[in-house]
Amino acid sequence: YLENPLTKACEERNLERIKSIIENGNYNVESLGLPLIFSSEYGHLEVVEYLISIGADKEAKDNFCGCTPLIWATENGHLEVVKYLISVGADKEAKNKRNVLHSFMHQWMVILKLLNILSQLEPIKKQRIKMVRLLLMLHGAL
16 A cells, blocks of 8 residues: 555655645545554654644544554554544544454553653652552553
8 A cells, every 4th residue: 555655655754745745636635544544553643643634534444454543553652643643532432343442552551651651760669559559540540
């Protein structure tokens, strides 16, 4: 599917080329789903923001597994893209063909990111488990 000039530009993260292709081509809003999915999968936040801003369907599903941009961003650990898609109303409860819930995957990624961040904090080093639990609760991971 990378033979398509638009998806190729998305692969290259070339926002100016993407804009030029869309402005000068025969692309309509309905044809932006695949580029949005691709850009979400690879964590291209600026491209995702642009495609959404011109009307790309944030609930578009691919033909492979029925995954939406949010599922692809989550599965590949692109936290900023995940946060952006949620902020523009992407369905956190939609399912793909494997019935994987976005919310489950999102919580898993949040927990991993928090554990990575928290492992550097003093309460962890001093075995203050109550503080760790509180921090995780405050960030919605528990």
